[in-house]
Amino acid sequence: MSGHSSETGSPARRFDAERINTLVQTLAILGAGAWGVYTFIYEARIKPSLEPPAVSVTTTLVKAGERDDHVAIRSTVTRRNVGRTGVRVLGLVYNVIGVRAHFAARPDPGALGGDLDGASQVAAARAYTLAEPGTVILRQGVLFAGATEGPAEASDLNSGEAVSRDLIVYANRSEFDFVRFEVSLAYAREDDPPVKLRFEADRDGALSLKPRAECRADPAPCRPLRTTEFGTEFSLW
Structure with a gap:
């Protein structure tokens, strides 16, 4: 086998x-x-390019001196790109408004009363009122490259980059009790088409930034535009 x-x-x-x-x-x-x-x-290039631009504005106020009833205030305005995409700053508006406080001889005990149901805002003081909207002491505005047809400097911010601007403001404390600093910033993504802007003043003289295009009739040219607003107050006492 x-x-x-x-x-x-x-x-x-x-x-x-x-x-x-x-x-x-x-x-x-x-x-x-x-x-x-x-x-x-994707994380380093593609994703950041899809994110909307984001710019923060802060203002630091310091008394710089005084003469008689006039107080000099140094304002440092810092604009910072807090997003991950490049930003083209298109316009900056700065309003300084003086406000007077009127004090009552006798505080009104009922000033803080009232029905709060359904209220979206509440503002009341027991012993004084403010002369709002106040008086414009100073206004400044600038349009950067891309926002105007004329010659203008560029103001671009890379991610994390910041630019500061100092300004001295003089206020009369015999006329006002405090001043309000209001900053408005208009910007767009660096790779988006710029939006043409113009200045507009309200009936009290305060400046604001407006698109030249009629956004309600044709929103497409205004779509890249973003705005950031910041306000702070400084007592003259």
Whole structure:
């Protein structure tokens, strides 16, 4: 009787299996690397480019001196790109408003009363009232490159970049009890088309920034525009 033996796998088959396994591992490594590169590019470049621009405005006020009833106030306005995409600043408006407080000889005990149900804002003082909207002491505005047809300096901010501007304001404390500093900033993404702007003054003389285009009739030219507003107050006492 002769015996018969069978092989579990030929060398050729074993070689093909090893080659396929190596190929699969190589493809997996290449795929993981490609995914890592894509993720890095998406997080570093693509995703930030899709985010809206974001600019913060802060104002620091310090008394710089006084003469008779006049107080000099140094204002430092800082605009900072707090987003992850480049920003083109288009316009800046600065209003300084003096406000007088009128004090009652006898505080009104009912000044803080009233029905608050459904109210969206509440403002009341027991012993005084404010002469609002106040008096414009100073107003300044500037249109940067892209917002006007005429020559203008550029004001671009990279992500995390900040620019500060100092200004001295003089206020008469015999006329006003405090001053209100209001800053308005208009900007767009650096790679968006700029929006043409103009200045507009209200009946009290305060400046604001407005698009030249009629946004309600055709909102497309105004769509890239963003605004940031900031206000703070400084007592003259």
